[in-house]
Amino acid sequence: QVQLVESGGGLVQAGGSLRLSCAASGRTDGSYAMDWFRQAPGKEREFVAAIKWSDGTAYYPTYYAELMKGRFTISRDNAKNTVYLQMNTLKPEDTAVYYCAATRVWGMRPLSDDVYDYWGQGTQVTVSS
Secondary structure, three states: OEEEEEEOOEEEEOOOOEEEEEEEEEOOOOOOEEEEEEEOOOOOOEEEEEEOOOOOOOOOOEEEOHHHOOOEEEEEEHHHOEEEEEEOOOOHHHOEEEEEEEEOOOOOOOOOHHHEEEEOOOEEEEEEO
């Protein structure tokens, strides 16, 4: 079993930045791809970004939703079992609950929900105009 706990959310003005963290505990073996999702009020959950597990090098392939490219950066620190989402130039429309999820599947995103083995509880991000 793996537990995922997000943190780092909060209230920020438009144009500001936040860094979200997703800490994994339990039976983590570094072979999970980690994805970030978000869900705004009244909207469906949407894919944000993903990062692959290590292939033995320092390079971790990543994948971004088109709307997040250039503003959001996903990274991971396997030594800390933590995945990060750096969000810059935030906009009011980025307001949502942000979730991380773990899967052993790598490929073009978005994937169907059933491939994700674990989900976090979410962290709220609110961007004021």
